[in-house]
Amino acid sequence: KAGVTQTPRYLIKTRGQQVTLSCSPISGHRSVSWYQQTPGQGLQFLFEYFSETQRNKGNFPGRFSGRQFSNSRSEMNVSTLELGDSALYLCASRVTGFSTDTQYFGPGTRLTVL
Amino acid sequence: AQKVTQAQTEISVVEKEDVTLDCVYETRDTTYYLFWYKQPPSGELVFLIRRNSFDEQNEISGRYSWNFQKSTSSFNFTITASQVVDSAVYFCALAGPSYQKVTFGTGTKLQVIP
Numbered sequence: 001k002a003g004v005t006q007t008p009r010y011l012i013k014t015r016g017q018q019v020t021l022s023c024s025p026i027s028g029h030r031s032v033s034w035y036q037q038t039p040g041q042g043l044q045f046l047f048e049y050f051s052e053t054q055r056n057k058g059n060f061p062g063r064f065s066g067r068q069f070s071n072s073r074s075e076m077n078v079s080t081l082e083l084g085d086s087a088l089y090l091c092a093s094r095v096t097g098f099s100t101d102t103q104y105f106g107p108g109t110r111l112t113v114l
Numbered sequence: 115a116q117k118v119t120q121a122q123t124e125i126s127v128v129e130k131e132d133v134t135l136d137c138v139y140e141t142r143d144t145t146y147y148l149f150w151y152k153q154p155p156s157g158e159l160v161f162l163i164r165r166n167s168f169d170e171q172n173e174i175s176g177r178y179s180w181n182f183q184k185s186t187s188s189f190n191f192t193i194t195a196s197q198v199v200d201s202a203v204y205f206c207a208l209a210g211p212s213y214q215k216v217t218f219g220t221g222t223k224l225q226v227i228p
Contacts, residue, residue, distance in 0.1 A: 033216070042218065042220045042221060043221070045216070045217070056214065058215070092159075099209040099214055100164075100166070104161060105151070105158055105160075107156070110157075
């Protein structure tokens with residue numbers, strides 16, 4: 001079974017631009033979560049989608065948004081990029097999103113904002 | 115609110131030594147789930163183990179073992195006879211019942227020196 005895939009793997013943007021990251025979950029997994037990882041803040045939860053609905057949300061500004069499609073693929077969008085948005089963005093999928101389910105992570109997208 | 119504390123920021127050991135990574139958690143839930151993940155330099159988080167709050171049996175998997183103690187709210191991870199390939203950042207994580215987000219600790223960077 002293929003794992004979680006994320007595209008692109010690396011991205012360089014400038015301040016003020018916007019960016020869209022993509023995540024394809026493991027086949028059969030309906031829950032997709034997004035995390036931001038930085039050296040200073042560690043792993044921070046952004047949001048979780050299940051059946052095209054946002055179910056949980058972390059403490060991030062409205063510039064960070066996401067969506068999920070009917071095939072469970074998910075996209076994350078960051079508008080008006082700031083230098084502090086430079087980070088590794090990790091996507092994780094699980095079967096239903098219930099806490100007993102294990103999350104499986106993708107390789108991440110490394111975003112650099114100049 | 116949930117909280118996971120990994121007090122050890124970095125640990126260095128010489129190959130073949132045993133090493134224990136500490137994890138202390140806080141939660142008001144009576145049912146919860148604990149996880150350990152490994153993040154090698156490549157960046158992808160690799161799932162190691164999941165433990166339910168109602169199952170306090172310790173677990174051993176090859177050179178890895180986990181000690182879960184509800185009385186002290188700890189879920190420690192021991193690597194026996196460490197190897198260079200064990201060098202990575204290790205994260206402890208906690209999820210409550212139902213469809214809740216996963217809270218991660220700040221991670222412990224383990225360096226195994228040959």
